[in-house]
Amino acid sequence: MNASSAGGSSTAPDLSNIKRGPIIATIIIGAFIAILNETLLGNALPELMKAFEVGPSTIQWLTTAYMLVVGVLVPVTALLQQWYTTRQMFIGAMSLFFVGTVISAIAPEFGVLLVGRIIQAIGTGLMLPVLMNTIMAIFPPEKRGGAMGLIGLVIMAAPAIGPTLSGVIMDSLNWRWLFILVIPLAALSIIFSFMFLKNVSDITKPKVDILSILLSTIGFGGVVYGFSSTGEKGWSNEVVITSIAIGAVALILFIWRQLRLEAPILDLRAFKFPMFTIVTILLFVLMMTLFSTMTLLPMFLQGALLMTAFRSGLLMLPGSIVNGIMAPISGLLFDKFGPRILVTPGLVIVAISLWMFTGIDASASNGHIIFIHILMMLGISLVMMPAQTSGLNQLPRHLYPHGTAILNTLQQVSGAIGTALFISIMTNGTKDYLKTSSDPTSPTEQAHGMVAGIHDAFWIGLIVAIVAIIIGLFVKRTKPPESDQPEGEKGEKQVSMSH
The missing domain is CATH 1.20.1250.20 (MFS general substrate transporter like domains)
Structure with a gap:
């Protein structure tokens, strides 16, 4: 069932004359910066422990919190993409990432650095689904492989380059440069998105189910946090067991509720x-x-x-x-x-x-x-x-x-x-x-x-x-159902039939 049936009116963009190149270039630049940032701190953790005088169990929150926030946010993006345009979602995500990067670069203490990382993670979590959804919307099925391949290049190469790049930076500069060097790149991505990014998503504005959002947050957050903590705390730790158990129960309730709603925030159909x-x-x-x-x-x-x-x-x-x-x-x-x-x-x-x-x-x-x-x-x-x-x-x-x-x-x-x-x-x-x-x-x-x-x-x-x-x-x-193919593809087929 289309989400629009239970919410506001549907607004579908005209994709027949859209320029794909600038849009793809813009979202790939933003995604590369955000995903690279996930592994950029890897080699700097020992230095950060000395700089802020904290132990391994504290410093690991810089990576655990990042994964946790992204894991919690991504399910909600399905709803957000039906309320806000592609342009609004991407610019908002990159702006949050930019703010988080600036905060991290000037952080005077560990707590401020952690807040900066969490804001960065919010931007990344909002951006990743927008990236793939844009590809699905603007390319017909027979051309999606090549476009998704470019996304694969970013998703796989960026986190792998991170540790090597951070090693080079840490050998000659201090840890703050891991964030300082990212700031102009994030700013450039925001400027590009203002210039070139167009909306490619259907705005249906479905009803917002607060209980589903709470269950999703507790469920995915509990599971990701529980499993992420086993390396530090061990499988038998009460916090690990409790987190996974609460997360699992919340996920079961979340799934049950999504299957009963006319406009679920994450359509499991x-x-x-x-x-x-x-x-x-x-x-x-x-x-x-x-x-x-x-x-x-x-x-x-x-x-x-x-x-x-x-x-x-x-x-x-x-x-x-x-x-x-x-x-x-x-x-x-x-x-x-x-x-x-x-x-x-x-x-x-x-x-x-x-x-x-x-x-x-x-x-x-x-x-x-x-x-x-x-x-x-x-x-x-x-x-x-x-x-x-x-x-x-x-x-x-x-x-x-x-x-x-x-x-x-x-x-x-x-x-x-x-x-x-x-x-x-x-x-x-x-x-x-x-x-x-x-x-x-x-x-x-x-x-x-x-x-x-x-x-x-x-x-x-x-x-x-x-x-x-x-x-x-x-x-x-x-192949997708005929009635739901992208506008551009329908237009191409109609032209070819007329010939």
Whole structure:
């Protein structure tokens, strides 16, 4: 059911003569800056602990709070995109991000820096679904693969470049420059959006259900916070158990309420479309593996091979570059051949790379690690955007905001769950090894213990990847319902029929 049926009047934009290039350039610049910022602080955390005289349990809130806010906000964006234009949403999001960056740059104490990061996260959380929804609105299905590939380049390359870039900045400047250098880029993105961004979304102004927003916030917030805290507090901690339990109950109530409302804030009827459901499950499984690998590999490089954070970031850079190059290429291949020729081979490549990771140890050469990482990122680039585009393509136009919000929300949740699960497996594997060691305090044995824990985690990752391969066999090309195709596409078809 279209949301407009339960709310205000529907206002659909005319997309027949819209210029796609400037719009795509504007949102990609903004998204790159916001997503890069998620991992830019990674190498600076030890320096920030010294600067503000706080411990690890306090400083980790700079990353935990960021993930938490994004996870809470994304579900609500489906509603906001039906109340505010694309232009209003994007400029508002980037303005918040800009303000948060300025506050962070001048922060005199930790509390102010945390507030700045939270405001940055609000901007990022509002922006991500707008990014994908815009692609779905302005491109017909046969051209979405290439456009989504460009988005994939940003989503995958930006966070991977973050640790390396922050290492370079921290080597020559202080931590404030991590924010100062972002300020002019954010300002430039806002100026571009005022100049070039047009509205591409349908403004239906559905009724706002406050209870749904509260349940969504408690549900997603509780689950993301609970799983994100396991690395610090452990699985048996009361706060972790309580957070996950309250979040799970709130999510069940949220789902129940969305299915009963005529105009839900997150329309779960998107799951009535089988390809969207299959892709959602596939991406949930795949993102668990991806996020956990991006966390485990630096730990292995720094803990077992005793590399600096900057050097470990450099070792992961080639894989990130390959992923960035392949994302738009795989999008174009998707437009031409469909998802099957990309998704299954991509998942097999990911599984092979995880199997190879189960064999690395403290004697592994840099070249060997770089090769495996490149292999994994190549596989992921063949899967991510083609699968995502296939799922979203099947949805009617009025479900685009809901579909993109669902996928973005579950990626945050799966990232938190995957990271917590795999770090827990690695930690337990390390402890089990050291229990059998004759000298568990020696640096050599501790390095061997970490290798044993990493092996356990990657073996579980391999099992998860095999499950993903089975799911991926069901992914196929889809088309949206005729009545909900973009205006531009309808116009093109009518012209071709008249000829």
